[in-house]
Amino acid sequence: MSDSETARYDFATAEPYWQGQWDKAGCFAAEDVPSGARPKYYVLEMFPYPSGKIHMGHVRNYTLGDVVARYKRAQGFDVLHPMGWDAFGLPAENAARENKADPASWTYGNIANMRGELQRMGFSLDWSREFATCDPEYYGQQQKIFIDFWKAGLVERRDALVNWDPVDMTVLANEQVIDGRGWRSGALVEKKKLSQWFLKITDFAQELLDGLKTLERWPERVKLMQENWIGYSQGAEVYFKLTADIGDFAGIGVYTTRPDTLFGMSFLAIAPDHPLAREVGRDNVAAAGFIAACASQGTSEAAIETAEKRGFDTGLRVINPFNGETYPVWIANFVLMDYGTGAIFGCPCGDQRDLDFARKYDLPVPVVVAARVDEVPVIGPKALDGEGVIVNSGFLTGLSTAEAKAVAIARLVEMGAGKGVTNWRLRDWGISRQRYWGCPIPVIHCTACGPVPVPEHDLPVILPRDVSFERPGNPLEHHPDWSHVDCPACGKLARRETDTFDTFIDSSWYFARFCAPQSETPTLLAAVNHWLPVDQYVGGIEHAILHLLYARFFTRALERTGHVTVKEPFAGLFTQGMVTHESYKDEGGSWLYPEQVIKSANGAVHRDTGLPVTVGRIEKMSKSKRNTVDPAAIVGKYGADTARWFVLSDNPPERDVEWTESGVQGAYRFVQRLYRLAVQVAGERRVALPATVSGEARKLRQLTHRTIAAVTEALDSFAFNVAVARLYELTGALSATQGDTDEMLFARFEGAAMLARLVAPMMPHLGEEVYGRLCPGQGLVAQQPWPQANQALLVLDEVTIAVQVNGKLRGTVTVPAGQEAGPTLAAAELAVAAVLAGQTIVKKIHVPDRIVNFVVKP
């Protein structure tokens, strides 16, 4: 055999060929409502935004999911593994403004290109389920869902303050406001009150919190982040009477988690945008000035001055219900209007912020918390915000802080001055966006009837394509006639809502639509009933809160409105790390692409100029730093399997992986090595399993079966890098074997065939190629069951165990596996006789098949 010529794996031919074979055999197609009896497994990766090209993050994300999908399929599961496009969003509008491109054409063009790139990776996807969220067939169903939510009381319309960019004439998300200016226009952002649609996620706050406990296969830190975001807190609402009414106000409601410290009150503070503050500002110029100063604080100087607490004494006084004394009312910049009631009672001894404030304005600091009853502490610069004993507090004195909370609340209720309440950090979800490229909100505004839902027979409300991006602002508002419609209720001329949905809605139910993407209802109950929840969801940690929380809420709302039958969408979640790369700068400080840099022993130089290049930090691949590697180029040079193998092999998938050229070359070497091995073994004489297998051949068989067990365990626990290591090991051992006895030929063939099947979830094309050569005519690896380790071969014949003296390794001894203590200890003693000479053995420890330890003294 001329191995140098024939034994070169031509991935460029093989990869498309096997993709065609899978397609022809329908390997990855699932049914909406399966007729078979196989158990179901739904694998889903977060679907991509169609930016135009796939990047390495996609390669990693979809490779991880694909390994799971292929592995579960081999284990006999009926696997659903779909793909689609998160296709609405601002980049399409920006492209329209910059290149005069139509957002729809731009988006669908990008999708076509990315679909091709994904298909070249050989992912085991059911492409017949593909959809884009900008398809009217999808977003029309979403409009139906919205109307159902509305009918179920989960939708509200109310005024809200938004970040308004006066140049772009659009609403900005918080993260689009940089130093108080719009990220695109650079204009100073205004706070503007707009009538907006809200989904009542807070109705589910308790359920969303409790539900986290049921998510056993979610990363702890994601659950913790959601828990903090939901922000459960328990406390009391306390009502303070004003000594004199002002306007319509006779008193102020305050939320506190520390009703036990009410006797330690020093002042009451309200938020600058509290209605009472505005009332005070009406005829108090100084107060109005302070309030205005606080309002502008939200912008550029905010970052600098955050720590500085400032206040304004209104001159008003309130009465503490517990001790009847009066306290001043301040307006304070650190009190937030949208948490609790927008007002606090200040207890400087038990709260650091209150203490800072009291010190600054020279307010009293009554001491009401102590470590012990008989010890009244002196308050320095630190407040006593922990647990303790209540002192100087009338009927609460002597109680623990926990007891005092309950007693205080009971007394407040008795007095009619307050009650125990639960508070949440979570806010309702504002879903209106003044944007074009999104799902139209299916509402008609009538001056007589108010907002009216678009009747179901008029759905979908289709996004018009004849829009102009010449003017700033939302093109839907400028459209000559789109918004002019008759009111569905009274028939008079009315106006269509021109806002579109937050695109997070699009991704909040796509997993349910994938179960039956052609359904004429948003979901097909029989299908979602079968497939949901998603068994394994894979995506980036950056979605730990928003997307994953919205999807959890949406699923509960869909359940309430009868669209799905589960409460949690994702039973298992895996969050993968980022793909990183070195960054490079030339002498002028400009970023360089990796392919512009040549590295040698004396440092890095520019490919064209030969000038020195600075090698910078390893950072997440990003276009701005030019440290990107294009998957298409890698696939062209090394093939899809090499790219897949590399992203799996280098480190645990939850961590960031650094893309290195030498690492990829290593992966490519392995591809070729495995292929050569297979060609060699395929050319050998084929024998049946001999009656007995011993010696080297038996050892090889044992390694093969240990590898099956180890790879199976590694895949079950997402330890793909460990699976890779075990496969390298088996390949190395197979290459090293010699001899052509029947037993060796059998052992080698078995090892190679198992290797093909074990490697197939990770490198599916090579797996087919190798399996096809070894086992011609036996079908596709993609349709083979997962190999089972032969238990008899997992039991070792003999073991080499460590022999320690006083816990230090002094030798090893090889004994039959499972041998009992007596003979093992005797052999061990012999092995370390030199060390034991002249010592007295105090104790002999024997852990079967593991270790022997002699405790000695002179």
Place this chain on the structure above:
RNA sequence: GCGGGCGUGGUGGAACUGGUAGACGCGCCGGACUCAAAAUCCGGUUCUGGUGACAGAGUGUCGGUUCGAUUCCGACCGCCCGCACCA
């Protein structure tokens, strides 16, 4: 500030419920093949001392529990992530 996580060779990392630390990959060193190169194959590679068998040290630092600690406990140092005046 609050909450969470992580520290292992030159490097990415492995190590089951405490039981031979460094699997496997990358890099590096040496060798084979070749006119040469590429490709491939073989050997070595934690550190220190020694030609060597071997000896000593070693999983961020210090201490504890144990026959035995990368693993368990305590304190400290460093790095990363999330939230951020949430009353």
